[in-house]
Each structure stands twice: as C-alpha cells, then as structure tokens.
Amino acid sequence: MDRLNLYRLMYRIRRFEERVEKLFQAGKIPGFVHLYIGQEAVAVGVLAHRRPGDYLTSTHRGHGHALAAGVDPRAMMAELFGRATGVCRGKGGSMHLFDPDRGMLGANGIVAGGIPIAVGAGLGLRLLGQTGVVFAFFGDGALGRGVLHEGLNLAALWRLPVLFILENNGYASTTAHAESHAFRVEDLVRAYGLPFRQADGQDVEEVYSAVADLLQGVRGEGGPAFLEARTYRFKGHYVGDPERYRSREEVAQARMRDPVSLARQRLLAAGVGEKAIKTLEGEEDALLEEAVTFAELSPWPDPDEALQGLFAEEVRDYPWEG
Amino acid sequence: MGGVREITFAEATREAMEEEMARDRTVFLMGEDIAKQGGIFGQFKGLAERFGRERVRDTPISEPTLVGAALGAALVGARPVLDIHFADFLLLAMDELANQAASLRYMSGGRLKVPLVIRAPDGAIRSAAAHHSKSLEALFLHLPGFKVVAPATPKDAKGLLKAAIRSDDPVLYLEHKALYTRKGPVPEGEVLTPIGRAEVVREGRDVTLVSYSLTLYKALEAARQLEEDGISAEVVDLKTLYPLDWDTLLASAEKTGRMVVAHEAWRFLGPGAEISATLGEKLWNRLQAPVVRVGAAHVPIPFSPPLEERVIPQVADLVRAAKEVLTWR
Numbered sequence: 001m002d003r004l005n006l007y008r009l010m011y012r013i014r015r016f017e018e019r020v021e022k023l024f025q026a027g028k029i030p031g032f033v034h035l036y037i038g039q040e041a042v043a044v045g046v047l048a049h050r051r052p053g054d055y056l057t058s059t060h061r062g063h064g065h066a067l068a069a070g071v072d073p074r075a076m077m078a079e080l081f082g083r084a085t086g087v088c089r090g091k092g093g094s095m096h097l098f099d100p101d102r103g104m105l106g107a108n109g110i111v112a113g114g115i116p117i118a119v120g121a122g123l124g125l126r127l128l129g130q131t132g133v134v135f136a137f138f139g140d141g142a143l144g145r146g147v148l149h150e151g152l153n154l155a156a157l158w159r160l161p162v163l164f165i166l167e168n169n170g171y172a173s174t175t176a177h178a179e180s181h182a183f184r185v186e187d188l189v190r191a192y193g194l195p196f197r198q199a200d201g202q203d204v205e206e207v208y209s210a211v212a213d214l215l216q217g218v219r220g221e222g223g224p225a226f227l228e229a230r231t232y233r234f235k236g237h238y239v240g241d242p243e244r245y246r247s248r249e250e251v252a253q254a255r256m257r258d259p260v261s262l263a264r265q266r267l268l269a270a271g272v273g274e275k276a277i278k279t280l281e282g283e284e285d286a287l288l289e290e291a292v293t294f295a296e297l298s299p300w301p302d303p304d305e306a307l308q309g310l311f312a313e314e315v316r317d318y319p320w321e322g
Numbered sequence: 323m324g325g326v327r328e329i330t331f332a333e334a335t336r337e338a339m340e341e342e343m344a345r346d347r348t349v350f351l352m353g354e355d356i357a358k359q360g361g362i363f364g365q366f367k368g369l370a371e372r373f374g375r376e377r378v379r380d381t382p383i384s385e386p387t388l389v390g391a392a393l394g395a396a397l398v399g400a401r402p403v404l405d406i407h408f409a410d411f412l413l414l415a416m417d418e419l420a421n422q423a424a425s426l427r428y429m430s431g432g433r434l435k436v437p438l439v440i441r442a443p444d445g446a447i448r449s450a451a452a453h454h455s456k457s458l459e460a461l462f463l464h465l466p467g468f469k470v471v472a473p474a475t476p477k478d479a480k481g482l483l484k485a486a487i488r489s490d491d492p493v494l495y496l497e498h499k500a501l502y503t504r505k506g507p508v509p510e511g512e513v514l515t516p517i518g519r520a521e522v523v524r525e526g527r528d529v530t531l532v533s534y535s536l537t538l539y540k541a542l543e544a545a546r547q548l549e550e551d552g553i554s555a556e557v558v559d560l561k562t563l564y565p566l567d568w569d570t571l572l573a574s575a576e577k578t579g580r581m582v583v584a585h586e587a588w589r590f591l592g593p594g595a596e597i598s599a600t601l602g603e604k605l606w607n608r609l610q611a612p613v614v615r616v617g618a619a620h621v622p623i624p625f626s627p628p629l630e631e632r633v634i635p636q637v638a639d640l641v642r643a644a645k646e647v648l649t650w651r
Binding site: 055057086087088089090091092096098099100105106108109110113115116117118119120121122123124125126127128130134146147150151153154157158308309310311312313315316317318319320 | 348350376377379381382384386387388389390391392393394395396397398399400402417418421422426427428429430431432433434435466467469489490491518565568569600604
C-alpha cells in the first residue's frame with residue numbers, strides 16, 4: 001500500500017471537484033454536476049488495486065472514479081467544459097465520462113446502468129481468456145433496480161470476475177436509504193452467495209484492505225464479491241441542490257470524519273513529514289491549474305462533430321444531404 | 323464447389339452462427355433455451371455440442387442484464403450474439419438497448435466499439451397474441467445507434483447474420499417467426515449480404531411494392547395477382563431498415579412513379595411513413611401519386627385468428643393499395 005499515492009489521488013479528487021463546483025457556479029461548465037466530495041476514500045481505496053487489463057464502470061457521480069483510475073485531469077476538465085479536447089470530445093460531459101485506455105467503460109446517467117455492463121465485461125474477459133477484473137461502482141439507489149439483482153445472480157452463476165462496490169452514502173437523490181429498501185444489504189448479497197465485506201468508506205486504508213481481501217477471491221477463482229462502503233456525500237445530490245431532505249447538523253457531523261483529512265493525519269502519524277505532504281499538494285495544485293487552463297484554452301468542437309461517430313463507419317441518413 | 327442447396331431460414335442462420343464461431347474465437351452466443359434446447363425454433367441446434375457451453379450459453383430470464391452483459395462483453399473485445407426469445411421481450415431491456423448499447427460509442431466520442439448483435443424473432447404467427455407478436459423495428463429505427471436488418475430469404479438470413487457479426491456496431495437482427503421453416507436456395511460456402519443494401523427482387527414498370535421480411539412474400543404474391551390484371555409490379559426487398567438504401571428506392575420510384583410500402587409494423591409512424599415522406603420530399607414532382615402505406619392497424623396484436631388476420635396486412639391489402647396508387651389522379 002502506497003499511502004502517499006492514496007493521499008495524492010484523494011487530494012486530487014477533492015481539489016478538482018471544489019474547483020469544478022466554482023466553475024459550474026460561474027457558468028463555465030454546462031449541464032449538471034454531481035460532486036463526489038466526501039466519498040474520495042472509496043474510489044481511491046478500491047482503484048489502488050487496479051492493474052492493466054482491469055475495467056471499471058461508474059455512476060453519474062463519476063469524477064472520483066475516473067481520476068482514481070488515472071484519467072488525465074486535463075482531458076477530464078476539458079470534457080466537463082464541453083471542449084474538443086475532452087476525454088469524449090465533448091459528447092459525454094460530467095455524467096458520462098469514458099476512457100477505455102484506463103479501462104473506464106463509462107460513468108452512467110442511469111442509476112445501476114453500469115452494472116449489467118460490468119457483468120458482461122467480466123464475461124468477456126473470461127471468454128477471451130484474459131485475467132483482468134471489473135470494478136462495478138454504484139450507489140445505494142441502485143439497490144432498487146432489478147438489474148442489480150439480475151447482475152448479482154448472473155455474476156454468481158457464471159463466477160465472473162466482478163467486484164461490486166456499493167457506495168452507500170445514505171441517500172438516493174433525496175430519498176434516505178431506509179425509506180426505499182426493505183432488506184439488509186448483507187442479506188441480499190448473501191442470498192446470491194457472494195463474499196461480502198463492509199468497510200468504513202471514510203477510511204481509505206480500511207477500504208484498501210477490505211478490497212485486498214475480496215480481490216484475492218475475485219482474481220484467484222474469478223468469482224464475484226461485494227463491498228459495501230459506508231460513506232457520506234458532503235455536498236448535495238447536484239450542485240444547486242437545496243438539500244431539504246437532511247439537516248445541517250447531520251452534514252456537519254459527517255464532515256467531522258473527512259476522508260481526505262483523515263488520510264493526511266494518517267500520513268503524519270506514519271512519519272511522513274509535513275513538508276513532503278505540502279510538496280505533493282503543491283504538485284497537485286499545479287496540475288489542477290494546468291487542467292483548468294487547458295480546458296479554458298481548448299477550442300469548442302466543430303459543430304459538425306455532432307454528426308460524427310455514431311457508427312464505426314460513416315452512415316448518412318440521407319446521402320444526398322450535406 | 324459453388325453448389326446451391328435448398329435449406330430453411332433456421333438452417334441458414336444456424337450455418338451463419340456456426341461458420342462465424344469457427345472463424346472467430348471471440349464470437350459467442352447466449353440466450354434463453356439455446357444450448358440444451360437448440361433454440362425454440364431450432365436455429366441453434368448442435369452449436370453447444372460443437373462449441374461448448376462457454377461459448378453457447380443458456381441464460382436465466384433476465385433480459386435487461388442479458389442485453390447489458392452482451393454490451394459489456396462487446397466493450398472488452400468479444401463479439402456477442404444475444405438471442406432474445408421474442409422481440410416483444412426487447413421492451414424489458416429498453417435502458418440497456420437505447421441508453422446504453424445504442425449510445426455509448428457516440429457518447430464516448432467514438433472511443434468505445436460496440437460489436438453487438440441482438441437476434442429477435444418478431445411478427446405475428448398462429449395467434450401468439452399481443453405479448454409474442456410485435457414487429458418493433460420502427461421503435462429501434464427511431465433510436466440513433468442501431469443498425470436494423472430484417473431478412474426475408476434463407477440466403478439473406480445467412481448473409482445478414484454473418485455481416486452483422488462482423489460489424490463493429492450494434493445490429494438488431496429481426497427474424498420473422500413465420501420464416502424459420504421457409505426453404506430457399508443458399509449457395510455453398512461464404513454468403514455475405516451487405517448491411518444497407520436493398521434489392522429489386524422482381525422487375526416491373528407500373529408500380530413498386532417495397533417491403534421486407536415476411537411481408538415481402540405478400541408483396542410478391544400481390545405482384546403475381548396484379549400481373550393477371552395486366553399490371554407490371556416491381557418488388558423491392560429492403561433487407562436493411564437502417565441504414566436505408568435510398569438509392570435503390572429512389573431509382574425504383576423514378577422508374578415506376580408509383581410506390582406502395584408494406585410492412586407488418588404498425589402503419590402509424592411505421593418505417594413506411596419515413597419512406598413515404600422522404601420520397602415525397604425528394605421526388606414530389608416525379609411521382610404519379612402519393613406513396614401509399616400498408617401496415618398493421620393501431621391496436622395490440624389480437625389473439626383470435628380472424629382478428630389477427632384483420633390487423634396484419636394481407637395480400638389483398640397490398641393489391642388494393644397498388645390499384646389505389648395506379649388510379650390516383
């Protein structure tokens with residue numbers, strides 16, 4: 001476990017998103033933005049185990065997963081700006097980040113939308129004789145979707161190399177977990193026979209260790225496993241969310257256990273000097289500035305780009321037009 | 323070499339699967355009741371024995387996850403062919419079809435490749451009624467990102483399935499249930515039918531009947547009956563519904579000046595509506611009459627045989643439509 005690198009990525013996600021919030025409020029980022037602030041330890045603790053040949057699927061709150069998977073912050077920021085240099089050439093945006101070079105099969109605007117895709121990626125890897133695993137991230141809202149249940153069944157039945165990662169932040173949009181689910185997550189997972197672990201999602205080292213244990217089985221025998229990371233999103237469901245569904249006290253209480261601060265304290269306790277940490281933070285701050293500048297200076301896509309790339313080969317609806 | 327045999331539509335698709343699976347290790351097949359049972363129409367018989375249960379997989383009844391999983395496998399480099407029991411059941415998986423499979427390549431800025439084939443038996447047959455009879459092509463034609471093919475003959479069934487498997491894009495392969503047992507000539511050896519190409523299957527001068535899948539045979543029968551009345555009807559088999567072969571359609575419309583488009587999909591906003599509107603826009607002063615559409619009535623497909631027959635286009639409906647465009651002024 002490279003503690004310094006875990007901290008670096010958590011810090012990168014936190015600063016990136018704080019800046020994204022400001023840029024969105026300043027009108028520089030179109031669309032909608034769902035921040036991952038407060039949940040950084042989950043993406044980083046899980047994806048620290050990522051190897052070449054592994055894949056991941058993500059959610060509408062996917063910035064943290066993408067950055068933890070190593071997606072270039074410059075191309076990501078440019079995508080959020082809708083620029084031609086974006087990681088999806090401006091066709092995805094915040095909720096739909098893809099980067100196959102990093103195994104990123106997509107953030108997804110549909111709750112639980114990535115789950116069947118992750119299961120299928122696991123099947124594909126198995127059939128192609130490849131050794132990778134698939135990390136399937138989803139929130140507690142996905143527990144209400146049939147595809148989660150179908151996906152757990154199929155992955156268990158076919159013993160596919162998929163790690164299911166439930167980021168239970170307590171709310172599906174504005175609805176509290178207990179108001180929408182009649183079952184205990186552990187009971188659900190046990191019913192399908194998957195190894196199950198629960199981890200404190202604010203503690204990156206605990207997440208890291210839990211995943212290490214679970215992955216032994218997933219990489220070893222190729223069967224699926226399930227992690228429930230208990231976490232909390234410090235910000236609203238989306239930027240601009242009035243957050244009428246929870247109290248300020250509750251949020252303040254949760255913020256007492258800030259995963260980024262906790263990881264920093266751990267570094268200090270482990271004997272990493274303040275100076276080394278500051279150096280790392282300075283590097284990340286510079287990278288973020290570079291990403292923002294890159295995005296701001298990048299050109300808009302040519303409007304005709306909108307008509308490209310639907311198919312692998314060019315198809316025109318009406319060949320005599322334009 | 324180069325012989326031609328008469329085989330059934332089901333045998334032709336089974337050959338296509340077998341040849342593509344033998345040719346390319348990354349091709350695999352999954353669906354309900356296909357490995358042990360060989361498919362409910364026998365179109366997968368023997369494939370599990372030859373290629374094993376890894377590459378020919380029986381699945382649980384979980385359409386959304388099956389479509390999503392086939393997509394996921396395609397994204398990591400496999401070439402899945404997913405069989406859906408009945409096209410009606412595609413509706414269970416609309417998120418995975420529309421939001422995911424059709425969209426991901428585009429949304430990713432072209433960075434993802436989606437070599438996915440979904441086979442779906444469609445059409446009305448023997449009072450299967452509303453949950454097992456739908457022709458849903460219009461729905462999928464309306465969702466950018468799918469190529470949609472609907473073969474009528476065993477030769478094209480084989481050729482289009484092979485072309486679909488080799489395509490790097492999501493292809494919806496619609497096979498009318500009444501066609502599985504229909505026999506036709508299929509050449510020995512490689513058969514490929516290009517996606518996006520229609521064919522004039524009967525030359526004519528007076529009127530063009532455009533169709534595909536099972537309704538093509540009704541168009542051919544209508545053309546035969548029209549000939550008895552001294553009317554020379556041209557028949558075009560579309561084969562691929564997206565992308566449409568406009569060149570063939572425009573050429574035939576220029577030639578006869580009178581067009582009928584017939585299909586089992588609902589007439590209201592059906593594929594014929596798009597063809598009619600486009601030919602109207604493009605050739606309004608050269609057509610001798612408005613393009614007339616023949617399609618299913620706007621009701622779910624009913625159970626009782628006379629009701630089913632009333633809703634689905636029949637040969638007489640095509641003959642009537644042809645005479646209508648011929649007498650229009």
